[in-house]
Amino acid sequence: MSVVFQKPHALTDAVLHYCPGCTHGIVHRLVAEAIDELGIEGKTIGVAPVGCAVFAYDYFNCDVAEAAHGRAPAVATGLKRAEPSNIVFTYQGDGDLASIGTAETVHAAARNENITVIFINNAIYGMTGGQMAPTSLPGQVTQTSPYGRDVNHCGYPVRICEMLATLDGPEYLERVAVNNVKNVRAAKKAIKKAFQNQIDGKGFSLVEVLSSCPTNWGMTPVKALEWIDEKMIPYYPLGVYKDRSAGKGEAK
Amino acid sequence: MTHSYLIAGFGGQGLLFAGKFLVYKGMLEGKEVSWLPSYGPAMRGGTANCSVIVSDEPVGSPIVDHPDVLMVMNLPSLDKYEDAVVPGGTIFVDSTLIERKVKRTDVNVYYVPATKLAAESGMTTLANMILTGKIMQALGEYDQAHVDDALHHVVSAKHPEMFDFNQKALALGRDYQE
Amino acid sequence: MKGNEAIAEAAIQAGCRHYFGYPITPQTEVAAYMAKRMPKIGGCFLQAESEIAAINMVYGVASAGKRVMTSSSSPGISLKGEGISYMAGANLPALVVNVQRGGPGLGGIQPSQSDYNQATRGGAHGDFHLLVLAPASVQEMADLTMLGFDLADKYRMTAMILADGTMGQMMEPVEIHPREIPECDKSWALTGTKMQRERNIINSLSMDPYDLERMNLERYERYAAVERDEVRYESYRMDDAEICVVAFGIAARVAKNAINEARKQGVKVGLIRPITLWPFPKAPLKAAAETCKSFITVELNMGQMVDDVRLATECKRPIITCNRTGGVIPSAAEVYNAIMNAQKGGQAE
Numbered sequence: 043m044s045v046v047f048q049k050p051h052a053l054t055d056a057v058l059h060y061c062p063g064c065t066h067g068i069v070h071r072l073v074a075e076a077i078d079e080l081g082i083e084g085k086t087i088g089v090a091p092v093g094c095a096v097f098a099y100d101y102f103n104c105d106v107a108e109a110a111h112g113r114a115p116a117v118a119t120g121l122k123r124a125e126p127s128n129i130v131f132t133y134q135g136d137g138d139l140a141s142i143g144t145a146e147t148v149h150a151a152a153r154n155e156n157i158t159v160i161f162i163n164n165a166i167y168g169m170t171g172g173q174m175a176p177t178s179l180p181g182q183v184t185q186t187s188p189y190g191r192d193v194n195h196c197g198y199p200v201r202i203c204e205m206l207a208t209l210d211g212p213e214y215l216e217r218v219a220v221n222n223v224k225n226v227r228a229a230k231k232a233i234k235k236a237f238q239n240q241i242d243g244k245g246f247s248l249v250e251v252l253s254s255c256p257t258n259w260g261m262t263p264v265k266a267l268e269w270i271d272e273k274m275i276p277y278y279p280l281g282v283y284k285d286r287s288a289g290k291g292e293a294k
Numbered sequence: 295m296t297h298s299y300l301i302a303g304f305g306g307q308g309l310l311f312a313g314k315f316l317v318y319k320g321m322l323e324g325k326e327v328s329w330l331p332s333y334g335p336a337m338r339g340g341t342a343n344c345s346v347i348v349s350d351e352p353v354g355s356p357i358v359d360h361p362d363v364l365m366v367m368n369l370p371s372l373d374k375y376e377d378a379v380v381p382g383g384t385i386f387v388d389s390t391l392i393e394r395k396v397k398r399t400d401v402n403v404y405y406v407p408a409t410k411l412a413a414e415s416g417m418t419t420l421a422n423m424i425l426t427g428k429i430m431q432a433l434g435e436y437d438q439a440h441v442d443d444a445l446h447h448v449v450s451a452k453h454p455e456m457f458d459f460n461q462k463a464l465a466l467g468r469d470y471q472e
Numbered sequence: 473m474k475g476n477e478a479i480a481e482a483a484i485q486a487g488c489r490h491y492f493g494y495p496i497t498p499q500t501e502v503a504a505y506m507a508k509r510m511p512k513i514g515g516c517f518l519q520a521e522s523e524i525a526a527i528n529m530v531y532g533v534a535s536a537g538k539r540v541m542t543s544s545s546s547p548g549i550s551l552k553g554e555g556i557s558y559m560a561g562a563n564l565p566a567l568v569v570n571v572q573r574g575g576p577g578l579g580g581i582q583p584s585q586s587d588y589n590q591a592t593r594g595g596a597h598g599d600f601h602l603l604v605l606a607p608a609s610v611q612e613m614a615d616l617t618m619l620g621f622d623l624a625d626k627y628r629m630t631a632m633i634l635a636d637g638t639m640g641q642m643m644e645p646v647e648i649h650p651r652e653i654p655e656c657d658k659s660w661a662l663t664g665t666k667m668q669r670e671r672n673i674i675n676s677l678s679m680d681p682y683d684l685e686r687m688n689l690e691r692y693e694r695y696a697a698v699e700r701d702e703v704r705y706e707s708y709r710m711d712d713a714e715i716c717v718v719a720f721g722i723a724a725r726v727a728k729n730a731i732n733e734a735r736k737q738g739v740k741v742g743l744i745r746p747i748t749l750w751p752f753p754k755a756p757l758k759a760a761a762e763t764c765k766s767f768i769t770v771e772l773n774m775g776q777m778v779d780d781v782r783l784a785t786e787c788k789r790p791i792i793t794c795n796r797t798g799g800v801i802p803s804a805a806e807v808y809n810a811i812m813n814a815q816k817g818g819q820a821e
Contacts, residue, residue, distance in 0.1 A: 085664035089532075090675070099673045105662035107535045108675030110558045113528035116520070120532020120540070121662060123490060123516045128536075128664050146528070149521035314643070321645050329643035333498055333581070354729040355722070356642050359803050 050074035052083050056100045063256040063263025065220045066094060066162065069233075070101055072226070073133065073160060076234040077104070080241065086129045087121050089114040093135035094168040112143020115150035118157045129240055131158040137167045140200045141176040147202070152211040154245035158236045161202060164253040165274060172258030176200045179277055184258070203250050203283040207291050213245035215283040215291070219252035221270040225280070244287055252278060295350050297433070298358040302343035302375055303367025303388070308422035311448065312365070313344040315426060315460075319444035320348030323437075328356035341370055363433070365425050367391055367408075384432060386425050404428055406470055412463065420463035427467025436468050475613040476501035476543075476640040478648065479569055479633065480509070482614035483541050486621040487653045488567070489515035490540040492529040494522060494548060497581045498637040499571035502543040523548040527555030527568075534564035535674040537661025539621055539653075543569035545637075546587050547578060553596035556630060560600035561676025563660075563691065565624035567617065568602070569633040571640040572772075574799035582799025583637035585721060586773035591634045592750040592780070599688045601695050603631040603702065604749040606720040610644035616747070618651060623702060625656040627694050634749060636772065638722040638801065698751055705753035706745040709735065713742030715814045716760045718781050719770035720746045722801060727770045730807035739815050749777070757784035766814045767791040770807055772800070 049055075052074035060066045077083050083104055090098040092111035099106035109117040114132035122130045139147050139161050150157065166184055167173040173186040177199050181190040191199075203215045214236060218229035229251055236247035252274050254266035261269060284291035299316060301309045310331050320327040331344040345358035362383040366372045369392050372385075376398060379385060384402040390409035406428050408421035430436040441464060449457045473481070480502045483491070491506040503519065510517035520526035526542045533540035544552060549570045559566060572587050574580040587595075594600045603623050605616040613635060620631035665671050678684040706724075709731060710716065719727040724745040734741050744760060746753050760767075766789050769778040775793045782791065794810040796802045 083665065084667040087536075087662045087664060096677065099675055103671060105664060105672045106674070107532065107662055108562070108673070108677055109531070110528060110554055113524065113531070113555070116525040116528030117532040117535070119518070119525075120490070120492070120529035120534070121536050122532075123518065123529070124533040124536035124538045124540075125663065145521050146525050149525065317643060327645060330638060331641055333637065333641045353644070353725075354732065355726040355804055356638065356644070357722075357726065357801055357803075359805070 050078045052077035052086075052103045054101055054103050058101060059097055060094065061257040063254065063266060064094075065164075065253040068220045068226060069160065069162060069229070069251050069253065070098070072220075072230045072233050073131070074102065075230065076237050079234065080237055082129045082237070082241070085127065086131070089118045089121070089130065089132040091132065091134040091138040092169075093138050095133050095135060095162065096169065098133050112138050112141070113146055114138065114143065115146040115155065115157070115159065119150060119153075119155050122155065122157055126156070129158070129237065131160060131237070133160045133162070135162045135168070136164065136175045136177040140202050144200075148206070148209070151206045151246045151248070152209050154211040154213060156240055156243060156245050158240050159246070159248040160233065160236075161248055161250045162253050163202070163250050163278065164255040165199075166255050166258045168255050168258055177278075179273055199277065201278060203248070206248065207283040211246060212248065212284055213286050214239050214247040215250075216285075217250040217252065217278060217280050217283065219270055219275060219280060221252070221254065221267040228280075239287075250278075252280075297348045297363055298361050299346040299348075299363045299365065300343060300358045300361035300375055300378070301346065301365045302341070302371035305342040307367045308419065309342055309367065310344050312422040312426045313346045315423070315444055315448050316346050316348065318447045319440050322443050322447075323440055325349060326351060326353050328353045330356040341368070343371065363429060365429060367421065367425070369394070372396070386429050386432075388421060388425060390421070402432075404432055405472060406467060408467065411466055411470065415462070415466060417459050417463050420459060423460050423463035424467035424470070427464035428470060430464070431468040473610060473646050474501055474641060474643050475607070475610045475635065476571065477505045478610050478614040478646045479543070479617045479635075480505035481648050482617035483567065483621070484509060484513065484515070485648055485650045486539065486618040488539040488541050488621065489513070490533040490538060491515070491517050492520050492526040492540075492542050493544065494520055494526050496545045496548045498573060498583075498640050499543050499545045499569065501640065502569060502571075523551035524554060527552040530566050530568075531555055531559055531562070531564060534559065534566045535562070535662045537658035537663060539625070541567040541569065543571065545571050545573045546575050546584070549587060549590070549595070556602070557594070557596035557598050557600065558676050559630050560594065560602075560691075561598060562674045563628040564630065564674065565628050566630050567620045567624055567633065568630055569617075569635065572634065572636045574797070580799040581637065583722060583801060584772050584797070584799055585636055585723065586776070586797065587634065588749065588771070588773060588776040591632055592752070600691065601629070601750050603627065603629055603698060604634050605631065606634050606747060606749050607639055608721050608724050608745060610639070610642060610646045612747075613639060614646050614648045622654055623698075626654070627698055629694065629698075634721070636722055637799075702748060703751045703753050703755070704747035705756055706743070706747060707756060708743040708745065710742035710744065710760065712740050713760075713763070714765050715739065715741040715768065715811060716757075716764040716766075717741060717743045717768045717770060717807070717811070718746070718757065718777070719743065720749060720777065723770040723772055726802055726804050727807050729804040730811060733804070733808050734811045734815075739811060741811050746777075752780045752784065754784040757781060758786070761785035761788045764789060768794055768807070768810050768814055770794045770802055770810075772802070773797055
């Protein structure tokens with residue numbers, strides 16, 4: 043009997059704490075598959091965020107540092123500078139990366155820090171129970187925008203890939219989604235590339251993953267996946283925003 | 295024996311440099327020394343000063359509240375520190391830049407037109423060292439070997455030509471007679 | 473050499489090859505020195521985008537098991553507080569330098585000791601301490617920097633150099649020699665598993681209160697060892713002293729001048745100078761309370777260390793405070809007057 047499907051080695055046996063229908067599990071798996079396929083588990087160091095993925099250190103089968111809220115790129119900078127031959131990645135949500143940690147994100151990108159950033163954008167604060175995120179859509183109802191996000195009152199969502207693409211620094215920026223098989227396959231390719239870039243010494247590589255949060259969106263898992271197509275992708279178009287080595291998005 | 299120097303004037307007059315020179319000279323003579331600058335915006339043009347202590351004993355506080363040697367290169371500094379000098383102490387005045395006389399009668403005073411002397415000898419930036427040369431002469435501490443040794447430590451390696459200029463300026467101050 | 477430069481060079485001699493900082497007066501010479509030296513010795517100097525980023529870069533290098541430091545001045549240290557707390561929770565060794573200036577808020581840029589409480593009480597959220605070292609000379613700026621790295625490694629905690637603008641800016645003769653770095657087990661470090669060991673985790677989180685309590689108790693066992701073995705202080709002319717001055721850093725230097733003056737007048741006065749502010753030298757102060765009739769504290773703040781002196785002496789003797797704040801340094805004359813006041817049997821102000 044041959045094994046046709048199994049858990050990646052780079053994931054531990056711990057049971058994920060994520061809610062049913064949450065796409066964190068998919069992204070964890072994609073990251074672990076990339077680590078397996080590139081054969082880098084023994085020299086990979088993860089940096090876990092604050093937010094839903096705060097327990098990521100229980101799931102990835104490599105050394106992991108837990109960072110303060112938003113500071114993962116700074117911690118990763120330290121880890122990478124301490125031992126440049128290691129492969130360092132951060133795994134951050136939207137509140138962590140695009141709100142409290144905006145400065146760390148922008149400056150790690152500006153320095154073209156040779157790290158890999160996995161950015162989960164699900165347009166909401168999951169861990170704390172569904173508050174407005176920097177990426178919540180205009181009109182989106184959350185616990186702290188109960189009448190819908192009013193852009194005149196609390197401003198507009200932040201488009202991280204577009205924003206970072208204006209910088210000369212970063213090597214690679216791509217937005218993907220994990221709401222259907224085709225998108226998941228594209229996400230896998232992007233994540234693997236983001237690690238390969240680091241191995242090749244190319245620099246800052248960020249993959250923004252549009253993800254679902256059925257619990258806090260108040261939807262069934264299936265409906266939530268559809269919502270990504272209907273609402274999120276129109277506001278956050280998928281695609282490569284910068285790929286310096288391929289000549290895409292290079293600043294003039 | 296302890297000398298506490300207060301060297302005061304405008305930022306940019308080389309006050310900290312003069313203090314540094316005295317401190318190196320003291321150190322090379324085997325004394326205990328400390329050098330404490332005023333810092334912050336004063337470094338960029340305002341009134342600046344530095345405290346220098348050269349002593350046979352370990353230095354306690356590096357702050358000179360009551361100098362026995364005051365070197366002043368602008369009027370506000372003379373106004374501010376004249377009364378702080380210990381009785382019997384000595385004040386060295388750049389008389390090109392400070393027109394008034396010292397009011398105190400219980401201190402020794404040397405008036406040296408340092409800025410004018412510096413300009414006349416083509417060393418406009420070295421009035422500080424002319425005054426310093428006078429200080430060492432007046433205190434009986436002008437030892438050429440130690441002076442040269444200290445200059446080697448404080449003159450930037452990038453500007454070796456400044457060694458000779460500093461040496462000349464110190465000698466000019468030493469030899470000046472009112 | 474300036475005090476700030478002495479710290480930087482001593483750190484390099486102590487094996488520190490990573491420095492992260494952000495400009496702030498009066499400590500910027502540390503960063504400038506590191507920027508010059510690190511690239512030449514294969515080290516890493518990086519000017520971070522903020523104090524917050526800098527301390528988290530320190531967290532990263534410390535997680536990797538390497539010696540690392542950052543430096544700042546009072547307002548910047550407040551920003552670093554978050555990272556300092558996380559490092560305490562994650563048991564990470566590092567050296568943080570605070571060249572204090574007057575506060576609160578943006579305060580001023582002149583020398584101060586008004587971060588005493590912040591430093592000796594950890595300075596951020598949670599149950600923890602920093603090992604706080606207070607240099608009183610440029611030589612000590614260097615020596616305590618080296619010691620700070622060793623103790624940080626030994627006890628897996630962050631050490632802090634609590635200096636002030638005077639110490640940072642002043643120049644004195646200093647000798648810094650390369651030294652042997654003590655052996656230290658860092659098997660906990662994030663070096664990559666190399667597929668040969670169980671993975672290591674560096675974190676400060678535990679959702680189980682009993683587990684978190686256990687972690688805190690374990691940390692405080694180490695703190696107890698620090699309090700037992702690492703107290704450092706200087707005793708100056710205390711043999712026959714009836715009045716005990718307590719001061720650290722620049723205040724102690726000023727106090728020595730005043731003490732020597734008072735001694736000339738026949739006043740039996742001495743100084744206890746805490747070198748470690750945490751752990752605080754409680755025992756010598758308790759002993760002094762048996763032999764001295766009164767105490768004088770000299771601080772560049774509104775009176776912060778005086779509380780620790782009260783605790784150490786169990787309030788047995790009157791304490792006269794001699795404080796200046798906002799960046800003003802007490803003069804030797806002010807301390808002298810306080811000593812004479814105590815001699816006359818003056819009570820605490």
